Each structure stands twice: as C-alpha cells, then as structure tokens.
Amino acid sequence: MLHGFNSKAAKSATADRRNGGKKNTCLLKDFYADWLENLRSTLLPLLRQSISLASSSIVDESPSCPVSLIGAxxxxxxxxxxxxxRSLHAHFDAYFQALDxxxxxxxxxxxxxxxxRSPLEKPFLFLGDFHPAILTxxxxxxxxxxFRSISVPSSSYPFSRAWKDPSRDLIAKVEQIERGLRLIVPTLVQRLRDVQKVFFEAAVDSWVAGHQRVEASSEVPEDVIKSHLRELECIFGDANRLRRSILGEILAAIDVYQAALFLESLSNFVIGYSDEDVIREYEQRKRSSSNLLPL
Structure with a gap:
C-alpha cells in the first residue's frame, strides 16, 4: 500500500509541475480511505479469526486427541x-510513513x-494525527x-489470562513511556508556538512596512514562508516518530496474545472514527448543544 502511495505521489508531483504548482489535495484523502478500508475489511477480520483459532485450538482439546497433535x-x-x-503493526507503520x-x-x-478527517477524529488530533497518549x-x-475482568470472555483462554497479573517489567515500561510523553509532548507544543510566533512577527513586520512605504510589499517574504514550512515539517516529523516509536515499544514489551488484543482495540478505535451512526449522533448532539448557547 505504501508503494502505491509513493507511485501516486510521484505522479501527483509531475501533475503539480504541469499545473503550475497546484497541489493534488485528493492524494492523501484517497490513501487514507483505502488504508482504513483495508484495516476494516481485511486485516482486522484476519486478526479476529486468528484470535478465535488460537482460543479454540487450546480450549477444544479432546481427551482422545494425541498430545503431539494438540501441540502442533x-x-x-x-x-x-x-x-x-505483525501485519497489523506493519499496516499502522505504513500509515505513519505515508504521513511523512x-x-x-x-x-x-x-x-x-x-x-x-471525520468529525469524530478531529478532537483527538495532535500535530497531524492521533495524540500519542492514546496508545498509553x-x-x-x-x-x-x-477492565481485565470484562475485556475478554472467560472461555477464550489464553486471552482471558493475557492481561492477568502483568509483570513488573511491563508496568515499569509503561511508566517509562508515560514519563517520556510528559517531557516530549510539551516540548513539541512549545516548538510549534515558537515557530508560529516568529512567522506572525514576520507577517506583522511585512504588513507594517507595506503600509509605511508605497514601494514596499506587504506580503511575507518567500524565504520566511519556506523556513516556516520547514520548521513545521520537522515538528510534525518528530511527533509522527513519537507515535511510531511508542507503538513499537508497546508491542515489543508485550506478548503475542496481549499484542493481538491491543491491536484489535486500537483498530476498533480508529475505525470508529468513520462509523456513520456515531457521526450522525455526534452531529445531532453538537447541533443541540449549539442551540442551547445564549445569543
């Protein structure tokens, strides 16, 4: 899928040059729609099937079944x-790469x-995508x-015990990730504010100069705009790497049963953004709330 995005991006860049630099704004939208549909229709069902298979192969052991066959x-x-x-993790990783x-x-x-982006998704966005704290x-x-007592049916062994009595190492790892987030996220926010401040000051200076001298331009200098966009790209890149690294660290710290349940929940969360019934209810509640506001 990422290869397809690269190919489309190359064609889009060529088209942009032919159109005098006009951007193809549909490229990312189309990729995201395809990515989401692949997650919903293919990868998540496959994960759920493998969860069911892993449960039944252990739960449905028959006394007459040879031990060697049960083990196999x-x-x-x-x-x-x-x-x-691994496929689901790679799917999310490809999404982060596409955003880059x-x-x-x-x-x-x-x-x-x-x-x-759906209306449900926008409140969770942080510098281009979902807030990394959502993962923790x-x-x-x-x-x-x-939550552990109701998250998985008791008959779904070994998944019913996947999160029972988590190890001290896992708890320590989670706390380490959370400490890192508390340090990095405010730094990213401050960097964004600083970049915006520099740009706004340059815009004001240009506007003032343009009104003080007839021959001066009131537009922000092109080099200032390019520098601003480069800084924004760097900040986004760091935020996106943070999301990717946290997901990778979490999956590296848990076993395959825990990872399956975690990725299933993460996928449900992302897919839920596009749930039409939930979006409709959200929009209705939003309109109702706005009608209650004083004029």
Whole structure:
C-alpha cells in the first residue's frame, strides 16, 4: 500500500509541475480511505479469526486427541496469530510513513485537518494525527483490574489470562513511556508556538512596512514562508516518530496474545472514527448543544 502511495505521489508531483504548482489535495484523502478500508475489511477480520483459532485450538482439546497433535495445533495457531499481529503493526507503520511522505510534499495538508478527517477524529488530533497518549491510555485500560475482568470472555483462554497479573517489567515500561510523553509532548507544543510566533512577527513586520512605504510589499517574504514550512515539517516529523516509536515499544514489551488484543482495540478505535451512526449522533448532539448557547 505504501508503494502505491509513493507511485501516486510521484505522479501527483509531475501533475503539480504541469499545473503550475497546484497541489493534488485528493492524494492523501484517497490513501487514507483505502488504508482504513483495508484495516476494516481485511486485516482486522484476519486478526479476529486468528484470535478465535488460537482460543479454540487450546480450549477444544479432546481427551482422545494425541498430545503431539494438540501441540502442533497450538503452535500453528500461535504462528498465524503472530503473523497477523505483525501485519497489523506493519499496516499502522505504513500509515505513519505515508504521513511523512505527505508532509514532505506539503506539511499543511497533514497539520490542517481537512475533509478526509471525520468529525469524530478531529478532537483527538495532535500535530497531524492521533495524540500519542492514546496508545498509553489504551494500554492502561488493559492493565486496569476492573477492565481485565470484562475485556475478554472467560472461555477464550489464553486471552482471558493475557492481561492477568502483568509483570513488573511491563508496568515499569509503561511508566517509562508515560514519563517520556510528559517531557516530549510539551516540548513539541512549545516548538510549534515558537515557530508560529516568529512567522506572525514576520507577517506583522511585512504588513507594517507595506503600509509605511508605497514601494514596499506587504506580503511575507518567500524565504520566511519556506523556513516556516520547514520548521513545521520537522515538528510534525518528530511527533509522527513519537507515535511510531511508542507503538513499537508497546508491542515489543508485550506478548503475542496481549499484542493481538491491543491491536484489535486500537483498530476498533480508529475505525470508529468513520462509523456513520456515531457521526450522525455526534452531529445531532453538537447541533443541540449549539442551540442551547445564549445569543
């Protein structure tokens, strides 16, 4: 899928030059729609099938079934599960890479939530995509005892025990990631504010100069604009790497059963953005709330 995005991006760049630099704003929107549909229709169902297979191969053991066959079935099911976990992780990684490529073309199309983002998605955005803390919050939900008791049906062994009694190493890793977030996220926000401040000051200076001297231009100098966009691209790149690295660190710290449940929940969360029924209810509530505001 990422190769397809690269190919489309190259064609788009050629078309941009032919059109005098006019951007093809549909490129990222089309990629995201395809990426989301692949997640919804292919990868998530495959993961769920492998979860079911891994459960049944262990739960449905028959006394008459040879131990060697039971072991082979369990081993095969775990291999399939691990393969689907890797595929889903690679799918998210390809998405992050595509965002990097899109930002390299025009960072504003990534940082400015366009019509390719659903109304439900926009409140969760942080510098171009979902806030990285969503990953740790989701992980914490599995570690919470009250959630663990209802997250997976008791018959779905070994998934029913996947999050029971998490290791101290895992808890320590989560706390380490959270500490890193508390340091890095405010730094990214401050960098964005500083870049915006420099740009706004340059814009004001240009406007004042343009009104004080007839021959002066009131437009922001092109070199200032280019520098501003480069800084924005760097900030977005760091935020995107943060999302990718946190997801990778989490998956490296948990076992295959935990990873399957975690990625299933993350996928459901992302797919939920485009749930038409939920969007409709959200829009209705939003309109109702606006009608209650004083004039």
């Amino acid at each position: 079935m369990a081993s095969t099911s775990v291999d399939v599960l691990a393969s689907n976990v 490529l899109a930002a390299g073309q025009d960072v504003t199309q990534v940082l400015s939530p366009g019509d390719w 919050i989701l992980l914490r939900s599995f570690l919470d005892p009250s």
